[in-house]
Amino acid sequence: MTDQPGFDGHLILAPAENTGAPGGAGLLHAKTAVYPGAQQVTLWLPADGGSGYETLRITGPEGALIEEGPLTGRLNGRVQILVDTYPWPPGQYRIEITHSGGWAHMLALRKLEAGVIPPPDPSPVPEPSKGPIVYRDGFGNILPDTDLEVREAALKRIAARFSRRLEFEGNARAGTIIYIDGDIRLRFYHEMCIRPVHFSIDVPPPDKWEAATGQPLTERDDILNFLAEETRRRQAPSLKTLIYDNRIDFVE
Structure with missing residues (x-):
């Protein structure tokens, strides 16, 4: 001192x-x-x-x-x-x-006067995020971000749900309904039936689904529900749908 x-x-x-x-x-x-x-x-x-x-x-x-x-x-x-x-x-x-x-x-x-406490330093402004956090192991190798992968997969599924559609070939008596989802194109045959069934769409049963469509069995219910509801909305809004293992019936 x-x-x-x-x-x-x-x-x-x-x-x-x-x-x-x-x-x-x-x-x-x-x-x-x-x-x-x-x-x-x-x-x-x-x-x-x-x-x-x-x-x-x-x-x-x-x-x-x-x-x-x-x-x-x-x-x-x-x-x-x-x-x-x-x-x-x-x-x-x-x-x-x-x-x-x-x-x-x-x-x-x-x-400052003795005993006067200086004002605190202003808090730093956080830098804007420039992307997802990248995790690395002890050797600098990038570790997979499973959360990010799950989110990306979910977003792709959501986008696909909004972009998929149906195309119709033939006429009311018989024809083909084409399910389109990105690069996926599945063809389903339909024909007129005897009432109370107005018409029916043939679909592969569960044990033949993957071989016939190339799509996983876990996607089957979602695809068939879309096929049934979108066909009813566009072709037969007054009818009801019944989904069976090998067909979809449209009834009164």
Whole structure:
């Protein structure tokens, strides 16, 4: 702890900036260290201190000059500058480092009264998501995301349900109904019957379904329900449907 008179109080740094600097000049980097009875600001230049820098100037409240002199006399190494802020009373301060090119680095800071707690740093704005999280094992290999795969499969099934349709060939006495779902095309024969059955659609029974259609047995009920309801809606809305193992009947 130093015996020199001074003032405790937190230091708040503003973002560093340049005035009149060329592109790519870089900014000052600053860090504070505050302890009871001692504190300082450490500055790092973005370039070698001997590369055209001229003056270090520090002003305090109401523009009072705190320090001014050649920068080279304040360098600690090639790019670092240590500034003792303990003697400074609370208030607004400004650090300026000029360059022979006619521009300068600027850093504003504020010293608070002793015991005053500085405001918390603003919460960082979360970056927008750029896609699903990618999981990797200890060797960097991508692990399958089963949740994502399940969601994608479900979305494909939903999209298919809205895109599938029927096409009809022939006439009321007999013909073919074509079930279309993406690249899937299944043909079902239909013919007129004796009442009370108005007409019937032949379908493969469960034990022959996969061989006849190439579709899994788990899809059979869904396909046949769509086939029955869509045919009734478009061709015979006044009739009812009865689904059997080998046929779909349309009855009164």
